[in-house]
Amino acid sequence: MLFCHPESDASTAKHKGLGKQFGITALPGLAFFTADAELIVQIPASPHSVAQFEKYRQRAQQMLLLRTGAAKGEPRAAAQWLIAQLEERQVDLVAGQKRRALLAEENDTERARLDELLLNLQIGAEILAVHGSPEQRRVLGARYLDMLGKGMRPSPEVTRGFWFVILEHCEAAADVRGFTIGLEGLRREVERSAAGAEWGEKLVRSFEQKLEKLKAGK
């Protein structure tokens, strides 16, 4: 079922602000809904394609099945429904932690995925909290580098800021090894999210140049 809503300030416009009700603020916005007007999943704001549409159509159907299964009390469905909602950023950190505590069981794969997704959210909140303070960002970067060294890893979808604060710390500390680790992480994140875009390549290059300067300074 297709629905098109042109957002307009026209006095005759129907359903003003409809998209906003569902958290769709960046236009154009594409999303799947149930017939009860519940948002199932929103297609990310990346270059839209047929393949992307099809991928998210299937994702929407999968999420509906998981939600139904979770409502029926199926243990696998409950964990996987929470994972799906975390992946689609439909659940915040506090709600995610509460719901996880209520899960009857998690298998090893689900446990690992929930760990990294909730860690992503925690990292996002921590970075937001130190926004505007270069010193606190570097402190956070040092902690995250240490965390990586101990084997705790966020998922590939972690905010780019995670790598930025690590790089900022390592640059200030003239830590070539740590900067290399951060740069590799940033490179992977940009490959995943920027898909060859020029801005992504420029960004990585700028940090590669910083690495060369760091090495030269040793």
Add this chain to the structure above:
Amino acid sequence: MHRAFAAIVLLAAVAVAQDGNTKPTQEQLLAAELASPFLQKAPWRTDWDDALAAAKAQKQMLFGYFTTVNH
């Protein structure tokens, strides 16, 4: 659940005819958007309640396309 109807469409920008000195009104822009070729090519609905009712009757998901008329 029936498979959601998936229509592959491309949004065609509709140029609003205007003289050189007059900016189109919001109503004109909205009318032009609603007259877009893509909206004629597939059974898009522009009434939310109507679309929901149809989706419920046909046991389908709803695919929503939210756009702006401020080109």
